[in-house]
Amino acid sequence: MSPIISVANLSKIYGSGFKALDNINLEIRRGEIFALLGPNGAGKTTLISIICGIANPTHGKVLVDGHDIIKSYRAARSLIGLVPQELHTDAFESVWATVSFSRGLFGKPKNPAHIEKVLKDLSLWDKKDAKIVTLSGGMKRRVMIAKALSHEPQILFLDEPTAGVDVELRKGMWEVVRQLQASGVTIILTTHYIEEAEEMADRIGVINKGEIILVEEKAKLMEKLGKKQLKLHLQGKIDAIPSALTPYNLELSDEGCQLTYNYDTKGERTGITSLLSDLRNAGIRFSDLDTTQSTLEDIFVSLVRAP
Numbered sequence: 288m289s290p291i292i293s294v295a296n297l298s299k300i301y302g303s304g305f306k307a308l309d310n311i312n313l314e315i316r317r318g319e320i321f322a323l324l325g326p327n328g329a330g331k332t333t334l335i336s337i338i339c340g341i342a343n344p345t346h347g348k349v350l351v352d353g354h355d356i357i358k359s360y361r362a363a364r365s366l367i368g369l370v371p372q373e374l375h376t377d378a379f380e381s382v383w384a385t386v387s388f389s390r391g392l393f394g395k396p397k398n399p400a401h402i403e404k405v406l407k408d409l410s411l412w413d414k415k416d417a418k419i420v421t422l423s424g425g426m427k428r429r430v431m432i433a434k435a436l437s438h439e440p441q442i443l444f445l446d447e448p449t450a451g452v453d454v455e456l457r458k459g460m461w462e463v464v465r466q467l468q469a470s471g472v473t474i475i476l477t478t479h480y481i482e483e484a485e486e487m488a489d490r491i492g493v494i495n496k497g498e499i500i501l502v503e504e505k506a507k508l509m510e511k512l513g514k515k516q517l518k519l520h521l522q523g524k525i526d527a528i529p530s531a532l533t534p535y536n537l538e539l540s541d542e543g544c545q546l547t548y549n550y551d552t553k554g555e556r557t558g559i560t561s562l563l564s565d566l567r568n569a570g571i572r573f574s575d576l577d578t579t580q581s582t583l584e585d586i587f588v589s590l591v592r593a594p
Protein backbone atom coordinates (compact mmCIF):
# COMPACT_ATOMS: atom_id res chain seq x y z
CA MET A 288 0.00 0.00 0.00
CA SER A 289 1.33 3.46 -0.85
CA PRO A 290 2.31 5.63 2.11
CA ILE A 291 -0.22 8.29 3.12
CA ILE A 292 2.58 10.81 3.68
CA SER A 293 5.90 10.76 1.92
CA VAL A 294 8.66 13.20 2.84
CA ALA A 295 11.71 13.24 0.56
CA ASN A 296 15.00 15.09 1.04
CA LEU A 297 13.30 17.74 3.12
CA SER A 298 15.40 20.57 4.56
CA LYS A 299 14.43 23.77 6.30
CA ILE A 300 16.74 26.71 6.77
CA TYR A 301 15.11 29.57 8.68
CA GLY A 302 15.69 33.18 7.65
CA SER A 303 18.23 33.45 10.46
CA GLY A 304 20.34 30.88 8.59
CA PHE A 305 19.54 28.16 11.15
CA LYS A 306 19.12 24.69 9.65
CA ALA A 307 16.14 23.21 11.51
CA LEU A 308 15.66 20.17 9.23
CA ASP A 309 18.43 18.38 7.39
CA ASN A 310 17.49 16.08 4.52
CA ILE A 311 14.54 14.31 6.13
CA ASN A 312 13.21 11.17 4.45
CA LEU A 313 10.15 9.64 6.06
CA GLU A 314 7.10 7.67 5.03
CA ILE A 315 3.97 7.42 7.14
CA ARG A 316 1.90 4.30 6.57
CA ARG A 317 -1.82 4.47 6.04
CA GLY A 318 -3.72 3.80 9.26
CA GLU A 319 -0.75 3.70 11.61
CA ILE A 320 -0.05 5.59 14.81
CA PHE A 321 3.41 7.09 14.39
CA ALA A 322 5.13 8.69 17.38
CA LEU A 323 7.77 11.30 16.69
CA LEU A 324 10.18 11.66 19.59
CA GLY A 325 12.91 14.20 20.01
CA PRO A 326 14.37 16.61 22.53
CA ASN A 327 13.36 20.27 22.66
CA GLY A 328 14.31 22.09 19.50
CA ALA A 329 14.87 18.88 17.50
CA GLY A 330 12.62 20.04 14.67
CA LYS A 331 9.35 18.20 15.38
CA THR A 332 7.10 21.25 15.12
CA THR A 333 8.97 22.49 12.04
CA LEU A 334 8.43 19.14 10.31
CA ILE A 335 4.73 19.05 11.19
CA SER A 336 4.29 22.69 10.14
CA ILE A 337 5.77 21.99 6.72
CA ILE A 338 3.62 18.90 6.14
CA CYS A 339 0.55 20.92 7.18
CA GLY A 340 1.48 23.78 4.86
CA ILE A 341 2.07 26.32 7.65
CA ALA A 342 5.80 26.70 6.91
CA ASN A 343 7.59 26.42 3.59
CA PRO A 344 10.35 23.89 2.97
CA THR A 345 13.73 25.13 1.75
CA HIS A 346 14.41 21.92 -0.21
CA GLY A 347 12.60 18.68 -0.76
CA LYS A 348 9.17 17.35 -1.44
CA VAL A 349 6.19 16.27 0.62
CA LEU A 350 3.24 14.31 -0.77
CA VAL A 351 0.04 13.86 1.22
CA ASP A 352 -1.92 10.98 -0.30
CA GLY A 353 -0.17 11.80 -3.57
CA HIS A 354 -0.87 15.56 -3.41
CA ASP A 355 2.16 17.85 -3.44
CA ILE A 356 1.87 20.18 -0.42
CA ILE A 357 2.99 23.17 -2.47
CA LYS A 358 1.43 22.59 -5.90
CA SER A 359 -1.81 21.06 -4.56
CA TYR A 360 -1.92 22.82 -1.23
CA ARG A 361 -5.69 22.80 -0.75
CA ALA A 362 -6.12 19.14 -1.64
CA ALA A 363 -3.25 18.15 0.66
CA ARG A 364 -4.36 20.36 3.54
CA SER A 365 -7.98 19.19 3.43
CA LEU A 366 -6.79 15.66 4.26
CA ILE A 367 -5.10 16.82 7.45
CA GLY A 368 -6.34 17.72 10.91
CA LEU A 369 -3.88 19.45 13.23
CA VAL A 370 -4.12 19.70 17.00
CA PRO A 371 -1.47 22.21 18.00
CA GLN A 372 0.45 22.21 21.26
CA GLU A 373 -1.20 25.34 22.59
CA LEU A 374 -4.91 25.36 23.27
CA HIS A 375 -6.33 28.45 21.67
CA THR A 376 -9.93 28.81 20.82
CA ASP A 377 -12.65 31.36 21.36
CA ALA A 378 -13.46 31.12 25.08
CA PHE A 379 -17.00 32.48 24.82
CA GLU A 380 -18.21 30.40 21.89
CA SER A 381 -20.15 27.21 22.47
CA VAL A 382 -18.54 23.87 21.72
CA TRP A 383 -20.97 23.27 18.85
CA ALA A 384 -20.33 26.67 17.24
CA THR A 385 -16.56 26.51 17.47
CA VAL A 386 -16.36 22.99 16.00
CA SER A 387 -18.84 23.80 13.21
CA PHE A 388 -16.92 26.98 12.38
CA SER A 389 -13.67 25.01 11.95
CA ARG A 390 -15.36 22.84 9.32
CA GLY A 391 -16.43 25.98 7.45
CA LEU A 392 -12.80 27.14 7.29
CA PHE A 393 -12.09 24.23 4.96
CA GLY A 394 -14.89 25.27 2.67
CA LYS A 395 -16.84 22.13 3.48
CA PRO A 396 -20.66 22.30 3.42
CA LYS A 397 -22.41 22.11 6.80
CA ASN A 398 -22.82 18.58 8.09
CA PRO A 399 -24.49 18.59 11.50
CA ALA A 400 -24.59 14.78 11.56
CA HIS A 401 -20.78 14.63 11.28
CA ILE A 402 -20.26 17.26 13.99
CA GLU A 403 -22.66 15.34 16.22
CA LYS A 404 -20.74 12.11 15.65
CA VAL A 405 -17.38 13.76 16.40
CA LEU A 406 -18.70 15.31 19.62
CA LYS A 407 -20.24 12.00 20.69
CA ASP A 408 -17.04 10.07 19.89
CA LEU A 409 -15.09 12.51 22.05
CA SER A 410 -17.65 12.39 24.89
CA LEU A 411 -18.46 16.06 24.38
CA TRP A 412 -22.06 15.73 23.27
CA ASP A 413 -23.52 16.77 26.63
CA LYS A 414 -21.27 19.85 26.51
CA LYS A 415 -22.26 20.96 23.02
CA ASP A 416 -23.96 24.12 24.26
CA ALA A 417 -21.40 24.92 26.97
CA LYS A 418 -19.07 27.88 26.48
CA ILE A 419 -15.44 26.80 26.08
CA VAL A 420 -14.42 28.91 29.08
CA THR A 421 -16.50 26.69 31.38
CA LEU A 422 -14.76 23.44 30.36
CA SER A 423 -11.98 21.59 32.16
CA GLY A 424 -8.51 21.37 30.61
CA GLY A 425 -9.14 17.80 29.44
CA MET A 426 -12.43 18.78 27.78
CA LYS A 427 -10.74 21.75 26.08
CA ARG A 428 -8.16 19.38 24.63
CA ARG A 429 -10.94 17.19 23.29
CA VAL A 430 -12.59 20.27 21.75
CA MET A 431 -9.29 20.95 19.94
CA ILE A 432 -9.38 17.40 18.58
CA ALA A 433 -13.03 17.82 17.58
CA LYS A 434 -12.09 21.02 15.69
CA ALA A 435 -9.27 19.17 13.93
CA LEU A 436 -11.68 16.38 12.93
CA SER A 437 -14.52 18.66 11.86
CA HIS A 438 -13.62 18.55 8.15
CA GLU A 439 -13.29 14.74 8.08
CA PRO A 440 -9.49 14.51 7.63
CA GLN A 441 -7.76 11.19 6.98
CA ILE A 442 -4.68 12.22 8.91
CA LEU A 443 -4.48 13.71 12.38
CA PHE A 444 -1.40 15.42 13.81
CA LEU A 445 -1.31 15.66 17.59
CA ASP A 446 1.48 17.88 18.88
CA GLU A 447 2.10 16.91 22.52
CA PRO A 448 -1.50 15.78 23.08
CA THR A 449 -1.11 15.03 26.78
CA ALA A 450 1.45 17.61 27.93
CA GLY A 451 0.63 18.59 31.49
CA VAL A 452 -2.38 16.27 31.60
CA ASP A 453 -2.87 14.01 34.64
CA VAL A 454 -2.45 10.24 34.35
CA GLU A 455 -6.16 9.46 34.23
CA LEU A 456 -6.90 12.00 31.53
CA ARG A 457 -3.86 10.83 29.61
CA LYS A 458 -5.29 7.31 29.53
CA GLY A 459 -8.61 8.74 28.36
CA MET A 460 -6.82 10.54 25.53
CA TRP A 461 -5.04 7.34 24.52
CA GLU A 462 -8.42 5.64 24.29
CA VAL A 463 -9.74 8.44 22.07
CA VAL A 464 -6.70 8.15 19.81
CA ARG A 465 -7.14 4.37 19.53
CA GLN A 466 -10.77 4.79 18.56
CA LEU A 467 -9.77 7.29 15.90
CA GLN A 468 -7.28 4.83 14.50
CA ALA A 469 -9.96 2.13 14.50
CA SER A 470 -12.15 4.47 12.44
CA GLY A 471 -9.41 4.63 9.80
CA VAL A 472 -7.55 7.85 10.71
CA THR A 473 -3.75 7.87 10.43
CA ILE A 474 -2.23 9.50 13.50
CA ILE A 475 1.12 11.21 13.96
CA LEU A 476 1.86 12.36 17.47
CA THR A 477 4.78 14.07 19.10
CA THR A 478 5.43 13.42 22.73
CA HIS A 479 8.00 13.83 25.45
CA TYR A 480 6.51 10.92 27.34
CA ILE A 481 8.37 7.79 26.32
CA GLU A 482 5.64 5.81 28.06
CA GLU A 483 3.09 7.36 25.71
CA ALA A 484 5.04 6.26 22.65
CA GLU A 485 5.41 2.77 24.10
CA GLU A 486 1.71 2.58 24.82
CA MET A 487 0.31 4.02 21.62
CA ALA A 488 2.62 3.86 18.66
CA ASP A 489 2.85 1.26 15.91
CA ARG A 490 6.14 2.85 14.86
CA ILE A 491 8.50 5.28 16.50
CA GLY A 492 10.69 7.88 14.84
CA VAL A 493 13.42 9.76 16.65
CA ILE A 494 14.50 13.18 15.41
CA ASN A 495 17.52 15.02 16.73
CA LYS A 496 19.13 18.25 15.57
CA GLY A 497 16.98 18.25 12.46
CA GLU A 498 17.82 14.69 11.42
CA ILE A 499 15.77 11.52 11.62
CA ILE A 500 18.07 9.14 13.43
CA LEU A 501 15.80 6.14 13.83
CA VAL A 502 12.50 4.80 12.53
CA GLU A 503 11.48 1.47 13.96
CA GLU A 504 8.46 -0.71 14.62
CA LYS A 505 7.57 -0.33 18.26
CA ALA A 506 7.49 -4.10 18.68
CA LYS A 507 11.13 -4.29 17.53
CA LEU A 508 12.13 -1.56 19.95
CA MET A 509 10.36 -3.43 22.71
CA GLU A 510 12.40 -6.51 21.83
CA LYS A 511 15.48 -4.39 22.38
CA LEU A 512 13.95 -3.23 25.63
CA GLY A 513 13.53 -6.81 26.69
CA LYS A 514 17.30 -7.28 26.63
CA LYS A 515 19.02 -7.32 29.96
CA GLN A 516 22.68 -7.52 30.81
CA LEU A 517 24.26 -9.53 33.57
CA LYS A 518 27.73 -8.31 34.53
CA LEU A 519 30.01 -10.66 36.43
CA HIS A 520 33.02 -9.16 38.17
CA LEU A 521 35.63 -11.92 38.25
CA GLN A 522 37.88 -12.73 41.18
CA GLY A 523 40.87 -13.05 38.88
CA LYS A 524 41.81 -12.06 35.33
CA ILE A 525 41.16 -14.48 32.46
CA ASP A 526 42.79 -14.30 29.03
CA ALA A 527 39.99 -15.92 27.06
CA ILE A 528 36.49 -17.30 27.47
CA PRO A 529 36.64 -21.12 27.91
CA SER A 530 35.14 -22.96 24.93
CA ALA A 531 32.54 -24.64 27.19
CA LEU A 532 30.97 -21.20 27.59
CA THR A 533 30.78 -20.36 23.86
CA PRO A 534 26.98 -20.93 23.64
CA TYR A 535 26.37 -17.98 25.97
CA ASN A 536 28.03 -15.43 23.64
CA LEU A 537 29.72 -13.77 26.58
CA GLU A 538 31.74 -10.60 26.21
CA LEU A 539 35.04 -10.32 28.05
CA SER A 540 36.14 -6.83 29.08
CA ASP A 541 39.51 -5.54 27.88
CA GLU A 542 41.04 -5.97 31.32
CA GLY A 543 39.83 -9.58 31.43
CA CYS A 544 38.08 -9.19 34.76
CA GLN A 545 34.46 -8.72 33.73
CA LEU A 546 32.10 -10.94 31.77
CA THR A 547 28.87 -9.62 30.27
CA TYR A 548 25.94 -11.85 29.40
CA ASN A 549 23.04 -10.48 27.32
CA TYR A 550 19.76 -12.23 27.83
CA ASP A 551 16.15 -11.80 26.87
CA THR A 552 13.75 -11.17 29.74
CA LYS A 553 10.83 -12.15 27.53
CA GLY A 554 12.30 -15.57 26.79
CA GLU A 555 11.01 -18.48 28.82
CA ARG A 556 14.47 -19.21 30.18
CA THR A 557 17.12 -16.61 30.81
CA GLY A 558 19.90 -19.22 30.94
CA ILE A 559 21.40 -17.62 34.03
CA THR A 560 21.22 -20.71 36.24
CA SER A 561 23.01 -22.89 33.73
CA LEU A 562 25.54 -20.14 32.99
CA LEU A 563 26.44 -19.87 36.67
CA SER A 564 26.89 -23.61 37.00
CA ASP A 565 28.95 -23.81 33.78
CA LEU A 566 31.13 -20.97 35.06
CA ARG A 567 31.78 -22.92 38.26
CA ASN A 568 32.64 -26.04 36.26
CA ALA A 569 35.07 -23.98 34.19
CA GLY A 570 36.73 -22.79 37.39
CA ILE A 571 35.75 -19.15 36.95
CA ARG A 572 34.87 -17.44 40.19
CA PHE A 573 33.26 -14.05 40.51
CA SER A 574 33.20 -11.59 43.38
CA ASP A 575 30.08 -9.66 42.44
CA LEU A 576 27.35 -9.45 39.84
CA ASP A 577 24.78 -6.91 38.75
CA THR A 578 22.10 -6.63 36.13
CA THR A 579 21.10 -3.68 34.00
CA GLN A 580 18.22 -3.23 31.63
CA SER A 581 18.14 -0.79 28.76
CA THR A 582 14.87 1.09 28.55
CA LEU A 583 13.49 3.00 25.56
CA GLU A 584 14.49 6.06 27.53
CA ASP A 585 18.13 4.84 27.67
CA ILE A 586 18.09 4.07 23.97
CA PHE A 587 16.57 7.47 23.25
CA VAL A 588 19.04 9.34 25.45
CA SER A 589 22.05 7.53 24.00
CA LEU A 590 20.82 8.17 20.46
CA VAL A 591 20.32 11.87 20.93
CA ARG A 592 23.56 12.32 22.87
CA ALA A 593 25.65 10.68 20.19
CA PRO A 594 28.00 13.25 18.59
Ligand SMILES: Nc1ncnc2c1ncn2[C@@H]1O[C@H](COP(=O)(O)OP(=O)(O)OP(=O)(O)O)[C@@H](O)[C@H]1O
Pocket residue numbers: 301302303305307325326327328329330331332333334
Ligand atom coordinates in the same frame (compact mmCIF):
# COMPACT_ATOMS: atom_id res chain seq x y z
N1 LIG B 1 10.83 30.97 12.95
C1 LIG B 1 12.02 30.49 13.32
N2 LIG B 1 13.17 31.16 13.04
C2 LIG B 1 14.38 30.68 13.39
N3 LIG B 1 14.57 29.52 14.05
C3 LIG B 1 13.48 28.81 14.38
C4 LIG B 1 12.14 29.26 14.04
N4 LIG B 1 11.26 28.32 14.48
C5 LIG B 1 11.98 27.36 15.07
N5 LIG B 1 13.31 27.65 15.01
C6 LIG B 1 14.42 26.82 15.54
O1 LIG B 1 14.38 25.56 14.87
C7 LIG B 1 14.70 24.52 15.79
C8 LIG B 1 13.59 23.48 15.78
O2 LIG B 1 12.42 24.03 16.38
P1 LIG B 1 11.09 23.20 16.54
O3 LIG B 1 10.05 24.11 17.14
O4 LIG B 1 10.75 22.56 15.24
O5 LIG B 1 11.52 22.08 17.59
P2 LIG B 1 10.66 21.00 18.39
O6 LIG B 1 11.33 19.70 18.15
O7 LIG B 1 9.23 21.12 18.01
O8 LIG B 1 10.87 21.46 19.90
P3 LIG B 1 9.89 21.36 21.19
O9 LIG B 1 9.96 19.94 21.65
O10 LIG B 1 10.57 22.29 22.15
O11 LIG B 1 8.53 21.81 20.78
C9 LIG B 1 14.91 25.18 17.15
O12 LIG B 1 16.30 25.34 17.35
C10 LIG B 1 14.23 26.52 17.01
O13 LIG B 1 14.87 27.49 17.81
